[in-house]
Amino acid sequence: MPADLRLLDDDQRALVGLVREFCTGEVAGSVEDYERRGEDPAPLYAKLGELGLSGLPFPEEYGGGGQTYSSYLLAIEELAYHHLSFAIGVSVHTLCAFAVGEFGTDAQRKEVLSKLASGEWYGAYSLSESGSGSDAASLSTTAVRAGGSYLLNGGKLWCTRGNEADVVLLMARTGDAGAKGISAFLVAKGTAGFAGAKKEEKMGWRASPTWQLTLDDAEVPESRRLGEEGMGFRIAMASLDSGRLGIAACGIGLAQAALDATLDFTSEREQFGRPVNANQGVQFMLADMATEIEAGRRLYRHAAALRDAGEDYGMQAAQAKLFCTDVAMRITIDAVQLHGGYGYVTEYPAERFMRDAKGLQIVEGTNQIQRFVIGRRLTGP
Amino acid sequence: MERKKALNIAVCVKHIPDPNLPGELDGQRLKRAGVQGVLDPGDEFGVEAGLQLKEAHGGEVTLISMGPAVALEAVRRGLSMGADKGVLVSDDALAGADALTTARVLAAAIAKAGPFDLVIAGVESTDGYTGTMPSSLAEFLGLPQLTFVKSLEGAEGSIRVNRQTVEGYHVVESPLPALISVTAGVNEPRYASFKGIMAAKKKPVEQWSLADLELSSDDVTVNQSVTNIGKAEERQAGEVVEDDGSGAARIADFLKEAKVI
Numbered sequence: 340m341p342a343d344l345r346l347l348d349d350d351q352r353a354l355v356g357l358v359r360e361f362c363t364g365e366v367a368g369s370v371e372d373y374e375r376r377g378e379d380p381a382p383l384y385a386k387l388g389e390l391g392l393s394g395l396p397f398p399e400e401y402g403g404g405g406q407t408y409s410s411y412l413l414a415i416e417e418l419a420y421h422h423l424s425f426a427i428g429v430s431v432h433t434l435c436a437f438a439v440g441e442f443g444t445d446a447q448r449k450e451v452l453s454k455l456a457s458g459e460w461y462g463a464y465s466l467s468e469s470g471s472g473s474d475a476a477s478l479s480t481t482a483v484r485a486g487g488s489y490l491l492n493g494g495k496l497w498c499t500r501g502n503e504a505d506v507v508l509l510m511a512r513t514g515d516a517g518a519k520g521i522s523a524f525l526v527a528k529g530t531a532g533f534a535g536a537k538k539e540e541k542m543g544w545r546a547s548p549t550w551q552l553t554l555d556d557a558e559v560p561e562s563r564r565l566g567e568e569g570m571g572f573r574i575a576m577a578s579l580d581s582g583r584l585g586i587a588a589c590g591i592g593l594a595q596a597a598l599d600a601t602l603d604f605t606s607e608r609e610q611f612g613r614p615v616n617a618n619q620g621v622q623f624m625l626a627d628m629a630t631e632i633e634a635g636r637r638l639y640r641h642a643a644a645l646r647d648a649g650e651d652y653g654m655q656a657a658q659a660k661l662f663c664t665d666v667a668m669r670i671t672i673d674a675v676q677l678h679g680g681y682g683y684v685t686e687y688p689a690e691r692f693m694r695d696a697k698g699l700q701i702v703e704g705t706n707q708i709q710r711f712v713i714g715r716r717l718t719g720p
Numbered sequence: 721m722e723r724k725k726a727l728n729i730a731v732c733v734k735h736i737p738d739p740n741l742p743g744e745l746d747g748q749r750l751k752r753a754g755v756q757g758v759l760d761p762g763d764e765f766g767v768e769a770g771l772q773l774k775e776a777h778g779g780e781v782t783l784i785s786m787g788p789a790v791a792l793e794a795v796r797r798g799l800s801m802g803a804d805k806g807v808l809v810s811d812d813a814l815a816g817a818d819a820l821t822t823a824r825v826l827a828a829a830i831a832k833a834g835p836f837d838l839v840i841a842g843v844e845s846t847d848g849y850t851g852t853m854p855s856s857l858a859e860f861l862g863l864p865q866l867t868f869v870k871s872l873e874g875a876e877g878s879i880r881v882n883r884q885t886v887e888g889y890h891v892v893e894s895p896l897p898a899l900i901s902v903t904a905g906v907n908e909p910r911y912a913s914f915k916g917i918m919a920a921k922k923k924p925v926e927q928w929s930l931a932d933l934e935l936s937s938d939d940v941t942v943n944q945s946v947t948n949i950g951k952a953e954e955r956q957a958g959e960v961v962e963d964d965g966s967g968a969a970r971i972a973d974f975l976k977e978a979k980v981i
Contacts, residue, residue, distance in 0.1 A: 353917045361911060391914035404914055 388458015419592025
């Protein structure tokens with residue numbers, strides 16, 4: 340059963356309709372191939388840009404779609420429903436573009452945001468390092484001034500599409516230890532000394548390449564520093580607040596796909612002379628799955644509505660990310676269970692859903708970090 | 721490059737029950753009321769052909785449709801693909817119109833909205849499948865008709881098409897104005913972009929009644945009626961050949977018999 344569109348406005352319905360049509364026609368048929376081969380679906384990103392769907396929440400004057408964040412998330416949920424890895428790539432791209440729009444100079448918006456919003460470029464985001472994950476402020480990649488540029492040295496980890504993206508929003512240390520010594524840079528693809536060192540082999544999200552990046556005297560002009568020196572950590576955290584809503588919407592899209600596949604399977608699969616889902620024990624599981632998905636959907640859409648209204652939404656974004664991705668994990672585990680043996684083999688998508696859900700609980704702040712963010716908001720620092 | 725003469729193009733579009741949903745009968749007719757409708761997928765090829773000619777030659781694409789008010793959705797769909805404006809003829813007297821009546825009404829609308837250099841229609845609708853409308857329309861309009869078009873190119877004052885036949889294709893050329901009916905293979909219809917969808921809401925659509933076309937209900941009396949509806953004969957199972965090493969040769973023979981190779 341597709342998501343309930345009844346309370347959406349005409350533009351939102353048209354948007355979801357377009358994304359659904361694109362996914363049904365162009366995305367759905369190639370999911371298994373891309374996932375099996377662990378290949379980035381580059382042609383789909385190009386097509387997404389052509390359709391005007393790669394910059395939905397950015398102003399039209401920069402080539403964006405001029406839509407609310409709420410509307411953008413409807414599109415992300417629909418993409419995730421069809422192919423999670425692809426939706427993740429788009430969500431990360433949006434996170435990068437958001438930072439340029441929010442913290443960039445006029446020149447950077449014209450040069451970079453307009454390319455990102457129109458889909459001419461795709462963006463990535465790079466904060467984590469081998470020794471710096473949840474404790475992001477401890478990062479050790481350095482950026483040292485050299486004339487009108489910075490020379491960046493170090494290594495980054497877990498960068499989604501880091502080698503495919505045209506520009507990577509990358510945090511490096513320009514000053515003292517701690518959060519205030521970090522600055523943000525827009526590192527262009529092809530910069531000498533900047534490269535993807537290793538593509539990770541992952542449990543899931545196999546069509547969403549994850550890169551180790553190396554920076555060896557990579558020269559980044561001062562004009563590509565985002566914000567002032569020392570603002571990098573703040574930019575990184577604000578971007579994550581925004582990006583978390585994308586991951587929450589991904590969780591709901593994935594969970595809905597798992598539920599729908601399970602509904603199909605359990606109505607077709609007959610045991611003891613009747614469909615499996617004619618058993619009340621199975622129906623109760625399905626009912627819980629559907630209810631949790633709907634609760635999660637309301638939660639992320641509420642956070643998005645706060646964001647669109649210009650209200651503080653950091654805690655609600657963390658709550659949405661935590662809840663929606665935990666829901667995705669529970670629902671996909673149950674989806675495998677209700678498929679029985681068929682859930683454990685790659686012939687059916689249930690096992691992929693379950694592998695993919697796990698990643699959502701880890702990225703853009705583990706769900707333990709989300710609880711940390713929520714708890715600190717409740718009790719104060 | 722020499723600037724070509726801009727083409728004023730009319731494309732006939734139809735709002736039909738979504739062919740991906742199971743069809744239901746309402747008496748001897750397809751049930752339409754309350755059924756999710758779409759722009760006939762066959763007409764998307766016509767819209768795309770019009771847009772490609774417009775992009776190559778300049779000019780304008782006008783969508784022409786007949787149907788109840790809800791058919792506006794099909795017109796909007798074509799506008800969101802990139803057509804410039806639309807005309808929808810709606811009239812209670814047109815409920816249950818047959819293909820001949822439809823052609824008569826569309827001809828009147830095209831005459832009123834025109835003049836056009838080229839009129840494009842799909843070969844047949846994906847609901848009624850009579851396949852007679854384009855030819856009737858060309859006769860009413862007094863235009864040469866180039867049917868079953870599988871590829872086309874416009875030229876100064878003329879059009880040249882490849883016309884699908886059983887064995888292959890004919891190359892047919894005609895002066896403009898003319899009418900063409902396009903097959904499903906003629907092009908790959910574009911998706912409406914998000915900006916296209918937003919822009920379509922602001923594009924002009926004229927809504928005309930029969931009176932606006934100076935037609936009366938006598939002009940649209942339905943002469944055609946469906947007398948019987950039966951189930952199509954089930955397809956026979958194909959021939960199964962065990963491959964004993966001669967499989968490739970058997971396939972080649974089969975394709976030769978079918979005159980495919």
